Amino acid sequence: MAPPTEALTPERILEATEEVLRRHGVAKATVVDVARALGVSHGTVYRHFRTKAALREAVTKRWLDRTTAVLADVTSGSEEPAAKLRHWLAALFDAKRHKAGDDPELFDTYTVLTNENSAAVDAHIGDLTGQLTAILQEGVERGVFEVGDLAATARAVFESTAHFHDPVYAPQWSRPDAPAAFDAVTSLVLRGLTPR
Amino acid sequence: MAPPTEALTPERILEATEEVLRRHGVAKATVVDVARALGVSHGTVYRHFRTKAALREAVTKRWLDRTTAVLADVTSGSEEPAAKLRHWLAALFDAKRHKAGDDPELFDTYTVLTNENSAAVDAHIGDLTGQLTAILQEGVERGVFEVGDLAATARAVFESTAHFHDPVYAPQWSRPDAPAAFDAVTSLVLRGLTPR
Structure with a gap:
């Protein structure tokens, strides 16, 4: 099985972010939730989107x-x-x-x-x-x-x-x-x- | 001096209400504040506007x-x-x-x-x-x-x-x-x- 980061494109992160927003709402959704949904560390998410604000904007x-x-x-x-x-x-x-x-x-x-x-x-x-x-x-x-x-x-x-x-x-x-x-x-x- | 209720028209009450809203904001303004600004009892205000909601609507x-x-x-x-x-x-x-x-x-x-x-x-x-x-x-x-x-x-x-x-x-x-x-x-x- 490929490591989960293998196919970790910005698009996959954004898909997961939308799903997390849908589930938790904008006030409660965190980068940790997004990382967890993708099976990666939050540091990995931050390598693609440098801040939570950048992720939200994207x-x-x-x-x-x-x-x-x-x-x-x-x-x-x-x-x-x-x-x-x-x-x-x-x-x-x-x-x-x-x-x-x-x-x-x-x-x-x-x-x-x-x-x-x-x-x-x-x-x-x-x-x-x-x-x-x-x-x-x-x-x-x-x-x-x-x-x-x-x-x-x-x-x-x-x-x-x-x-x-x-x-x-x-x-x-x-x-x-x-x-x-x-x-x-x-x-x-x-x-x-x-x-x- | 005429009693303050003498000239108490709906228009005067509404003017005072606007002034109270301006001073206290919509969350804090009360009918008692309006009555006080007019020098009358809140019962007198309620004779013209039967509820606080009616006063706000007017x-x-x-x-x-x-x-x-x-x-x-x-x-x-x-x-x-x-x-x-x-x-x-x-x-x-x-x-x-x-x-x-x-x-x-x-x-x-x-x-x-x-x-x-x-x-x-x-x-x-x-x-x-x-x-x-x-x-x-x-x-x-x-x-x-x-x-x-x-x-x-x-x-x-x-x-x-x-x-x-x-x-x-x-x-x-x-x-x-x-x-x-x-x-x-x-x-x-x-x-x-x-x-x-």
């Missing part, structure tokens, strides 16, 4: 990156730009709603962690508005969007749809009128991008 | 109604509908930003109270989206807005501008780029209402 980034990856697929797809933007916003809403609804305790844990790791959140928002900028640019090139400042408008699209991705609104996502509210805001935003 | 409503009144003046004004809508959104942002920036402790107190009094908040949102509906209707009548469902669109305008009125975003309102972000979202929304 696991937060991994959680946010999962959503980014789903949306990157939409961004690089072949849909017509207006359909693609609607799809992108719906996929973001869907990803967040699932994270919140399928495992509420883990979602709450990550809400605490994102509040502690604003640099990871800012980078995540940068990734997402970068994707939005690419979609807007494509629409401008094809003549289906009319946009002054691409980056500022991408940010405005992101902020104007916050009701459907910012975790502070998570309690409203399961309301029966949430899909209609999403449609109303998305349609208003899309109309705002259409040339006249 | 003072929350009064705080929210101050913003509603400012916006009602904009709504009933004679500006052209697009200018009026921009003015209304700017006045809302301005009112919230001042409440948050001028007296942060009282703002935090009211944030706690609004979280406790969701019925008062829902009524407030109903008042504000009612004003938005009136402005949209005016724009449709004058042919400067194109709107399908007036009430749903009013709600969408309100939700899409949440970054600039929802207290959860208050920490961002003093950032140097906040006015530019507000302009970008407002312009996007206004374009979304313009007929093509």
Whole structure:
């Protein structure tokens, strides 16, 4: 049997960290718990993540990156730009709603962690508005969007749809009128991008 | 000298309640403190507000109604509908930003109270989206807005501008780029209402 450190990748440590967070909650989870779950010493974990704060930041980034990856697929797809933007916003809403609804305790844990790791959140928002900028640019090139400042408008699209991705609104996502509210805001935003 | 109960209106009690909240914070403020500030017995206060919860709800409503009144003046004004809508959104942002920036402790107190009094908040949102509906209707009548469902669109305008009125975003309102972000979202929304 290979020694347990053999295949100890950062990804395996982060998987174990998420599992420990799920089980113990953010206040009680320790690096020792993570090491124990992996069958290694806590020193071994610290060789990959130099502090508990670095480990927490990395696991937060991994959680946010999962959503980014789903949306990157939409961004690089072949849909017509207006359909693609609607799809992108719906996929973001869907990803967040699932994270919140399928495992509420883990979602709450990550809400605490994102509040502690604003640099990871800012980078995540940068990734997402970068994707939005690419979609807007494509629409401008094809003549289906009319946009002054691409980056500022991408940010405005992101902020104007916050009701459907910012975790502070998570309690409203399961309301029966949430899909209609999403449609109303998305349609208003899309109309705002259409040339006249 | 008239006895202190002579002019004891609900408004005077609510003024004193706000002052007590400002001084003691929401956790420590009591009805006895309010009565003492007015020079009356707590029984006298209870004759106007039957429970401490009713008093807290009334003072929350009064705080929210101050913003509603400012916006009602904009709504009933004679500006052209697009200018009026921009003015209304700017006045809302301005009112919230001042409440948050001028007296942060009282703002935090009211944030706690609004979280406790969701019925008062829902009524407030109903008042504000009612004003938005009136402005949209005016724009449709004058042919400067194109709107399908007036009430749903009013709600969408309100939700899409949440970054600039929802207290959860208050920490961002003093950032140097906040006015530019507000302009970008407002312009996007206004374009979304313009007929093509």
